[in-house]
Amino acid sequence: MFFSHGTNHSKGVCILVDPSFQYQVEHSYSDNSGRIVLITIILDSHKLSLCNIYAPNNQTNQLEFIQKLNNCIIDKTELCALIVGGDWNCPLSKTDKIGGSSWVPTCYSKLVLTSIEMFDLVDIQRVRHPDLRKFTYESKALKMNSRIDFFPVAKSLTKSVKKTEIYPSIAPDHDAIYILSSWTSETPRGRGLWKFNSTLLKSAVHGEAHARAERLKNKLYGSTLNSN
Numbered sequence: 001m002f003f004s005h006g007t008n009h010s011k012g013v014c015i016l017v018d019p020s021f022q023y024q025v026e027h028s029y030s031d032n033s034g035r036i037v038l039i040t041i042i043l044d045s046h047k048l049s050l051c052n053i054y055a056p057n058n059q060t061n062q063l064e065f066i067q068k069l070n071n072c073i074i075d076k077t078e079l080c081a082l083i084v085g086g087d088w089n090c091p092l093s094k095t096d097k098i099g100g101s102s103w104v105p106t107c108y109s110k111l112v113l114t115s116i117e118m119f120d121l122v123d124i125q126r127v128r129h130p131d132l133r134k135f136t137y138e139s140k141a142l143k144m145n146s147r148i149d150f151f152p153v154a155k156s157l158t159k160s161v162k163k164t165e166i167y168p169s170i171a172p173d174h175d176a177i178y179i180l181s182s183w184t185s186e187t188p189r190g191r192g193l194w195k196f197n198s199t200l201l202k203s204a205v206h207g208e209a210h211a212r213a214e215r216l217k218n219k220l221y222g223s224t225l226n227s228n
Contacts, residue, residue, distance in 0.1 A: 006034025006054070013037045013052045013086060029076050036069060040078050046183060049077035051084035062089065062108040070115055079119060085151025085177065087137075088112060092123065092150075095133060100144030121152035124179065125164050134166045136175045151177055 006012030011034030017023065023043040030037040038051035051073065055065050073084065092113060094103040116123065125147075136149035153161060160183045169176035 002028050002030065002037050002039050004030035004032070004034050004037045011035060011054055013054050015039055015050055015052050017041070027076060029072060031068070031072075035065060036072055038072060038076060038084075040076070044183070047078050047081050049079075049082045049084075051077065051082070053084065053086040053088070055087060055089040057089045059106065059108055063111070066108065066111045066115065073115075073119060080154055080156050082119065082121065082154045083151055083157065083179075084121070085149070087149050087174065089148055091146045091148055092126075095126075095131075096135070096147040098133065098135070098145050100139065100142040100146075116152050119152075120155050122155055122158060123150055124153050124158065124161055125150055125166065125177070127158070128161075128164050136166055136177065138173055149174060149177055151179055153179070157181065 001014055001016050003014035004012065013030075013034060013036065015037055017039075021043060023041045025039060025041055026047070027040040028038070035054050035056070036051065038049065040047065040049045042048075051069075053069060056062055069084075073079070073082070077084075090106065090109045090112065091097040091103060092109055097103045115121075135145035135147045137147070138145050147166075160181045161179060162182055163178070163180040165178045167176045167178050
């Protein structure tokens with residue numbers, strides 16, 4: 001179990017890995033505020049970065065949070081094999097909210113969308129169910145439902161995602177996000193003795209991903225400063 005503690009009454013995130021899995025932890029990180037935990041593991045010869053987050057609901061804190069999260073993603077994850085998600089505390093579009101006050105985009109929601117785009121991620125639930133109005137959070141006091149919990153995944157992983165759903169959970173006001181992913185441990189090989197130096201391709205892919213990340217950092221920081 002990998003975790004970041006919150007307080008007795010709020011925050012706190014964790015990642016649980018089935019102990020029967022044969023995996024190697026390449027890197028792990030957790031902040032000291034109960035909002036970010038991430039790991040990079042090697043599983044069946046595949047490298048995978050998992051990040052669980054719990055965003056604040058105060059707008060000023062949200063802007064600080066997204067900046068910190070993006071720094072962590074840039075510095076500490078495998079960008080081409082990344083799944084990052086949790087409670088973002090904001091719906092991304094009017095399709096993701098019903099009831100209460102009318103949905104309007106905020107500086108924070110725009111930054112979340114910018115991060116998803118620049119890290120080459122996709123909101124897999126929305127991609128697989130573009131017209132489905134299914135929500136993860138309910139406020140009975142405000143008579144409002146919204147989808148503020150979601151898990152963007154790297155585009156390179158989308159073919160491995162077999163199913164994504166929103167299910168009821170034991171939490172009093174949030175539902176559960178379910179993602180089923182599967183991949184083969186070995187790549188079929190053809191005949192012959194020729195060998196391709198895959199590190200060349202890996203370097204090119206990773207170089208492009210990190211170049212996007214650096215552009216993101218400049219864009220995000222500029223947007224944050226302008227918002228202030």
